[in-house]
Amino acid sequence: MELQRLDKIIASTGRWSRREAKELVRRGLVTVDGAAAGSVEEKFDPEEAEIAVNGEAIGYRRYTWIMLNKPAGVLSATEDGRGKTVLDLLPRELQKRELFPVGRLDKDTEGLLLLTNEGVLAHALLSPKRHVDKVYYARAAGRLTEEDCLAFAAGLSLEDGLRCLPAKLEILSAGEESEARVTLREGKFHQVKRMLAARGKPVVYLERIQMGTLPLDRGLSRGAFRFLTEEEVAELRALV
Numbered sequence: 001m002e003l004q005r006l007d008k009i010i011a012s013t014g015r016w017s018r019r020e021a022k023e024l025v026r027r028g029l030v031t032v033d034g035a036a037a038g039s040v041e042e043k044f045d046p047e048e049a050e051i052a053v054n055g056e057a058i059g060y061r062r063y064t065w066i067m068l069n070k071p072a073g074v075l076s077a078t079e080d081g082r083g084k085t086v087l088d089l090l091p092r093e094l095q096k097r098e099l100f101p102v103g104r105l106d107k108d109t110e111g112l113l114l115l116t117n118e119g120v121l122a123h124a125l126l127s128p129k130r131h132v133d134k135v136y137y138a139r140a141a142g143r144l145t146e147e148d149c150l151a152f153a154a155g156l157s158l159e160d161g162l163r164c165l166p167a168k169l170e171i172l173s174a175g176e177e178s179e180a181r182v183t184l185r186e187g188k189f190h191q192v193k194r195m196l197a198a199r200g201k202p203v204v205y206l207e208r209i210q211m212g213t214l215p216l217d218r219g220l221s222r223g224a225f226r227f228l229t230e231e232e233v234a235e236l237r238a239l240v
Helices: 006-011 018-026 119-126 146-154 191-198 230-239
Strands: 030-032 051-053 065-070 110-116 134-141 168-173 177-184 203-211 225-227
Touching: 006 018, 006 030, 006 051, 018 030, 065 230, 110 119, 119 230, 134 191, 146 168, 177 191, 191 203
Parallel strands: 110 203
Antiparallel strands: 030 051, 065 110, 065 225, 134 177, 134 203, 168 177
């Protein structure tokens, strides 16, 4: 990896600004490979150098990948004057890392949402050409039937002209309110809701439970997050 200025490396963690990094170095609180840093202008390979502030490794990551269990009522956006966004659920140091959602969930939809600052992989995961599966748990008003499953598998045509790719509808329970697992290979606006509404069974609750091979971590409470492991990021790369 190319060499970077020390203040840039420290600031990339989101915990300090470049000005604060300069002050930390001046106070002798920054070490590189065990020796006190002399200047923020010095350059290092951030993936090779052992950089610490006040004895604690800064934990440099070239790219950040986060799994968020999105709650209802929060917008899948980086900023929006209409209400709280998913970035507002993160601590301040992570909000500084220029993260953005990988795709969107409706304001009232819950579940798995990935956040990252790695644009190339994020866009590849969303590309219609890649057909990365997105899996949802849905509750719908009305009794789902095998005819609905066949219609999803054939590819629905919606009233507004959208021709949906073949999708998978698995009925988990059927009654006045049905439960289902829906797998899409694309991600159009409100697509699950529009498809079920087209079958006369409007959605009353929707949760994304998987993206590609990555399931929602059920250990995360609503609104909680964790970093993806290196293995999980590698699996996402393998999809595209």
